[in-house]
Amino acid sequence: MIEVRELRVRYGGRLVADVPELDVGPGECVAIVGESGSGKSTTLLSLLGLTENAEVSGEIRVCGVDVRTASPRALRGLRGARAALVMQSPQAALSPATRLGVLMRRALKLHGRDAGEQAMARAVAAVMLDPEILRRYPHEVSGGQAQRFAIALALALGAEVILADEPTSALDVTVQAEVVALLCRLRAERGLALLLVSHDLALVSTIADRVLVMKDGAVVESGPAATVLAEPAHPYTRELLEALP
């Protein structure tokens, strides 16, 4: 679902992400970890062609679309439906004066999906939200609810890949566990491919199959999550693990 080779992203000539190889197959979960500024979000955004003013080189294929050479129309189709981005503060991306139900209906219609009341209620119920949430405005829901709504919308649009930037950052610990359980369930049930960007090694150890550790734009270590977290080869990974509470 995601295939990346020799990806390099530069801002004003400065190399901020250098990822030789990154693959995420159906039903797989790969996590990118590293401290703030290490290039995680830049890598994620570049996969959907969303880095502004950046020079991007290398090969990027997402759901079979060659992101660097695709037409704007092909990219819109990819981003809107097949590959969904779940951001750190999803409320900020939602129009404040639009009820969540109206927003969902518009998005579903735009992509030719079933936008009936029942289909929308099923979509939010799949992420354990009460359908009543569809009557609310973005400021009337919590960060966790907004993230779950974003996931519900992605699924209703038929997403095959979810790219999530700090998917649980806005959430308290209990809700965090719920969202992680939800993502695990969805990937098992629907064969969803997940790429997560996270500071949270504890979260990563519960959900990811493979991990990439980034430092100053470079991938310093990668491999199966169990191996990387149990026997870190790079001193930086050991530092990150030692910083865990």
Ligand SMILES: Nc1ncnc2c1ncn2[C@@H]1O[C@H](COP(=O)(O)OP(=O)(O)OP(=O)(O)O)[C@@H](O)[C@H]1O
């Ligand atoms: N639009 C931009 N223009 C110029 N530099 C940028 C831009 N976006 C990011 N950068 C720089 O790229 C580097 C990597 O940033 P990035 O946001 O990818 O890191 P990150 O690991 O995701 O950090 P965080 O965990 O804080 O989100 C940083 O030095 C940042 O200042």
